[in-house]
Amino acid sequence: MSSRIHHAGLAQKVMSGADAAAMIHHGDNVGFSGFTGAGYPKDVPRALAGRIKAAHDRGEEFRIGVWTGASTAPELDGALAEVDGISTRVPYQSDPVTRAKINSGDIDYVDIHLSHLNQYVEHGFMGRLDFAVVEVTAITPGGRLVPSASVGCNRTYLDKADKIILEVNAWQPAEIEGVHDIWRNETIPNRHPVPILHPGDRIGTPYFEIDTSKVVAVVETDAPDRNSPFKPIDDTSRAIASHFIDFLKHEVKKGRLPKKLLPLQSGVGNIANAVLDGLHTSPWAGKGLGAYTEVLQDGMLDLIDDGTFSVASCTALSLSPEGVERFNRDVVDYLDKVVMRPQSISNHPEVVRRLGVISCNGLIEADLYGNVNSTHVIGSRIQNGIGGSADFTHHGYLTTFVTPSTAKGGALSCIVPMVSHVDHTEHDVMVMITEQGLADLRGLAPRKRAQQIIDHCAHPDFRPLLQDYFDRACAGAWGQQTPHLLGEAFSFHQRFMETGSMSSR
Numbered sequence: 001m002s003s004r005i006h007h008a009g010l011a012q013k014v015m016s017g018a019d020a021a022a023m024i025h026h027g028d029n030v031g032f033s034g035f036t037g038a039g040y041p042k043d044v045p046r047a048l049a050g051r052i053k054a055a056h057d058r059g060e061e062f063r064i065g066v067w068t069g070a071s072t073a074p075e076l077d078g079a080l081a082e083v084d085g086i087s088t089r090v091p092y093q094s095d096p097v098t099r100a101k102i103n104s105g106d107i108d109y110v111d112i113h114l115s116h117l118n119q120y121v122e123h124g125f126m127g128r129l130d131f132a133v134v135e136v137t138a139i140t141p142g143g144r145l146v147p148s149a150s151v152g153c154n155r156t157y158l159d160k161a162d163k164i165i166l167e168v169n170a171w172q173p174a175e176i177e178g179v180h181d182i183w184r185n186e187t188i189p190n191r192h193p194v195p196i197l198h199p200g201d202r203i204g205t206p207y208f209e210i211d212t213s214k215v216v217a218v219v220e221t222d223a224p225d226r227n228s229p230f231k232p233i234d235d236t237s238r239a240i241a242s243h244f245i246d247f248l249k250h251e252v253k254k255g256r257l258p259k260k261l262l263p264l265q266s267g268v269g270n271i272a273n274a275v276l277d278g279l280h281t282s283p284w285a286g287k288g289l290g291a292y293t294e295v296l297q298d299g300m301l302d303l304i305d306d307g308t309f310s311v312a313s314c315t316a317l318s319l320s321p322e323g324v325e326r327f328n329r330d331v332v333d334y335l336d337k338v339v340m341r342p343q344s345i346s347n348h349p350e351v352v353r354r355l356g357v358i359s360c361n362g363l364i365e366a367d368l369y370g371n372v373n374s375t376h377v378i379g380s381r382i383q384n385g386i387g388g389s390a391d392f393t394h395h396g397y398l399t400t401f402v403t404p405s406t407a408k409g410g411a412l413s414c415i416v417p418m419v420s421h422v423d424h425t426e427h428d429v430m431v432m433i434t435e436q437g438l439a440d441l442r443g444l445a446p447r448k449r450a451q452q453i454i455d456h457c458a459h460p461d462f463r464p465l466l467q468d469y470f471d472r473a474c475a476g477a478w479g480q481q482t483p484h485l486l487g488e489a490f491s492f493h494q495r496f497m498e499t500g501s502m503s504s505r
Contacts, residue, residue, distance in 0.1 A: 017043030031157030039150030069152020241278030379420030
């Protein structure tokens with residue numbers, strides 16, 4: 001496998017994951033590659049977890065700060081959380097063990113916008129970065145790095161870390177070389193505009209340029225990414241997709257969208273992936289649309305294959321096992337159709353605003369006035385994190401949120417009087433879509449927004465309960481701009497905590 005390491009000096013630094021992990025010490029901050037289960041290091045984190053456990057068994061303290069691009073996998077987040085090896089976690093996670101440790105107070109979790117992470121690291125907002133542990137596909141003779149299945153914050157970690165550990169993974173297809181576009185802007189106060197005018201514009205180089213003298217270890221691996229399957233598309237998802245497509249048709253008819261639309265962004269997950277599937281039977285099937293998004297999911301890969309998308313810009317893959325097998329097998333065919341960028345560019349507010357991106361993201365709950373909670377359960381328990389949803393919601397041309405109207409088999413309403421935690425305010429949320437219908441909130445004052453959401457998005461089982469609350473709030477609230485009965489709004493959540501159900505039945 002040494003054929004992937006073409007730099008003579010770095011070839012001399014090949015060692016085991018255990019030997020590389022032995023260089024990391026208690027209190028270090030480590031920037032790991034990885035984004036939505038793609039392109040994360042496979043050997044060093046597990047070896048480090050074993051070393052931490054051994055230290056704890058001896059009664060020694062050993063915890064590190066874990067910085068990534070976004071979520072990773074059990075071999076990284078899970079392994080380190082299992083042995084209580086994480087002191088601080090930044091910026092997004094989805095691992096159940098890590099989540100439990102965060103909610104128990106054992107891990108300090110810093111939940112920040114993904115577009116902000118690069119700046120946090122570059123300017124030392126979170127302190128010193130001791131190590132970058134980054135998976136790559138190959139090392140060129142000149143010491144340049146061919147990125148892996150995600151880019152994330154890797155360029156910044158490689159630039160700012162005192163020391164670098166590289167994992168060269170032969171499982172990643174060598175033919176992926178050329179799909180990436182790595183661009184380095186100047187730091188404040190010398191930043192330049194990002195010169196992207198179309199989703200497929202390439203403005204950088206396919207490689208990470210590094211100071212090879214900082215590389216202290218190279219570890220060879222041959223292991224797959226964590227690729228989670230998507231749930232089959234059900235009737236609820238199809239209904240949501242149909243409402244979304246109908247909305248786009250309406251906007252074209254009104255002249256607010258061009259006939260070929262604007263670049264599309266899709267959040268991570270089953271619902272967003274299902275919404276993309278609706279484009280196959282839309283007027284835009286085979287029309288060569290563009291995507292400027294965060295991750296490439298199966299639905300988007302399907303749309304590239306049938307010509308509905310001509311290009312998709314992203315920072316990482318987030319594919320099912322079948323999807324990643326197809327991408328790896330046919331990667332040469334995708335080199336001119338997929339552009340993988342640093343997350344500071346894929347999520348850049350300037351570019352999102354300039355391109356007029358149409359955003360589509362999921363949520364945990366939304367309230368009557370359009371405020372969205374995408375991170376917390378009952379206000380205090382984190383689920384995953386805000387990720388990049390606000391990067392697109394705050395700056396997109398059209399911002400939509402999609403969700404089933406109920407959760408937990410119909411026991412909970414996803415539309416509530418007041419969200420228990422606010423991630424996206426009513427000022428940024430333009431359109432709300434459930435399987436029940438669509439509420440276009442643009443240009444509406446709060447009370448009119450509320451009636452739209454009740455009438456078109458709430459489930460019929462919960463609609464009377466929400467209407468009753470809203471009517472009494474309008475009659476009895478101290479102020480009529482955004483009427484609330486605060487005690488009752490919070491008791492809506494309290495009822496769930498006490499009984500496990502919000503149902504009015």
